[in-house]
Amino acid sequence: MNLKSIFKNVGPGPIIAAAFIGPGTVTVCTLAGVNFGFSLLWALGLSVISTILLQEISGRLGLITGKDLSQLIRSQTGNPILRYFSMGLVLIAIGLGNAAYESGNISGTNLGLQVFWEVPTISFSGMEIHLGNLILGIIAFGLLWIGNYKTLERALVGLVIFMSIAFTATAFVTKPDxxxxxxxxxxSWTDANLPTLVALIGTTVVPYNLFLYASLAKNRWSGSADIPWMRRDIVVSIVLGGIVSMAILIVGASNVSTEISSALDVSKGLEGVFGSYAKYFMGFGLMAAGLTSSITAPLAAGLVICGIMGWDQEIRSKTMRASMGVIVGMGLIFSSLGIKPIQLITLAQLANGVLLPLVSGWIIWIASQKSIMGDYRNKSLHTFIAVLIWLVTLLLGMKSIVAVLGIGN
Known part of the structure; x- marks a missing residue:
């Protein structure tokens, strides 16, 4: 197997890595390191294993059935009420959720940009428009509008590589024990670090990535013959993404600053190692993380919306461009106008808290059916391990719902 063959068969795995390493992941991993040192690195290891297993199942479903998860949900037979409920839940969780997260992605990218360029804020009719958010949102939508998966993949792979170098180099230079x-x-865990533990896993095992990879994999490859390439693609990409997350946590644990409210604040505690360059390392990493997620969130939402509605999923189609434009537009409105969409994000968290165990359980069940998957169905051991992972997603979902509803407070 030569190097040319390997690069020729690189798939959409880097897009999935780019999707889960966003500003939220950077912040959660940073604060985990700041507050609990290295003690929660095992949670990131577990999240990597869980993500690989679930993403492999979603990719295999896409290759064998020729449909992505949203199309499979739309075409399922049986109780029509259950089918429409499933479709509605997915539309709310992915569509509304990704619009809310897009706001955070754009704002996080702008936070990193502020290190290099103090972008002005424009006052208009009593409102403040953050010009940096507006510019970054236009860049993200411009890349999506081009409508070329290869261009997107190259852009995202490049950003992921630079982001990986920034965070990994920073982790090594801090000389941890x-x-x-x-x-x-x-x-190991305690009552104090349990919420952070759940957040670390939850930032990696993302429901919309299951939909995204099934769709991209079926378009990238064709049939069962390419399953080995799909597996290599997802394993390498998720492992590298996990290493980046671990590097961010290590950087956080090496921080000596006392007041930490965001990932960028860590740069103050690293000035003893990097001097005045510390903020540039963190700023660039945060900007790359935000921009990659700003592209993948509307892409995933567009594919899901069009799949559920039975519309054309070709990235240059009017329906895809309109769907992606709505997601970017809503994110821009919330971020550029300084609106904090707390209720929207709360609803998205609640919907995703329900969606994650439902979708993961559903794809495990589908992938175990010989009538659908034939010889490529889950074997007994595979199903057993997948069910254990499902229990983790169920815990995540329950924790998310409890947190949103404020039960026990």
Missing amino acids: WSRVFAGFIP
């Missing part, structure tokens, strides 16, 4: 780093992969 490696014995304590390796000890962090031994599972």
Whole structure:
């Protein structure tokens, strides 16, 4: 197998890695390191394994059935009420949720941009428009409007590589105590770090990525013969993404600053290592993370919306461009006008809290059906491990719902 053949068969895995390493992931991993040192590295390891298993199933479903998850939900037979409920839940969780997250992605990208360029704020009719958010949103939509998956993949792969170098190099230069780093992969938790533990896994095991990869995989490859390439693609991409997340946590644990409210604040505590360049490392990493997620969130939402509605999913189609434009537009409105869409994000968290265990359980069940998957169905051991992972997603979902509803407060 030569190098040319390997690069020729690189798939959409880097897009999935780019999707889950956003400003939220950077912030959660940073604060996990700041507050709990290296003790939660094992949670990131578990999240990588969980993500690989679930994304492999979604990719395999796409290759064998020739449909993505939203199309499979739309075409399922049986109780029509259950089918429409499933379709509605997916539209709310993915459509509304990704619009809310797009706002955070754009704002996070702008936070990194502010390190390099103090973008002005324009006052208009009593409102403040953040020009940086507007510019970044236009850039993200411009890349989507071009409508070329290869161009998108190259742009995202480039950003992921630069982001990986920025965070990984920063982690090594801080010279952590490696014995304590390796000890962090031994599972342990307390009541104090349990919410952070759940958040670390939840930022990696993302419902919309399951929909996104099934759709991209079936378009990238054709049939069962390409399953080995799909598996290599997703394993390498998720492992590299996990390493980046771990590097961010290590950077956070090495921080000596006392007041931390965001990932960028960590740069103040790293000035002893990098001097005045510390903020540029963190700023660039945050900007790359935000921009990649600003592209993948509307792409995933567009594919899901069009799949559920039975519309054309070709990226240059009017329906895809309109769907992606709505998601970017809503994100721009919330971020550029300084609106904090708390209720929208709360609803998105609630919907995703329900959606994650439902979708993961559903794809595990579908992938175990010989009538659908034939010889490529899940084997008994595969199903057993998948069910254990499903229990983790169920815990995540329950925690998300409890947090949103404020039960126990």
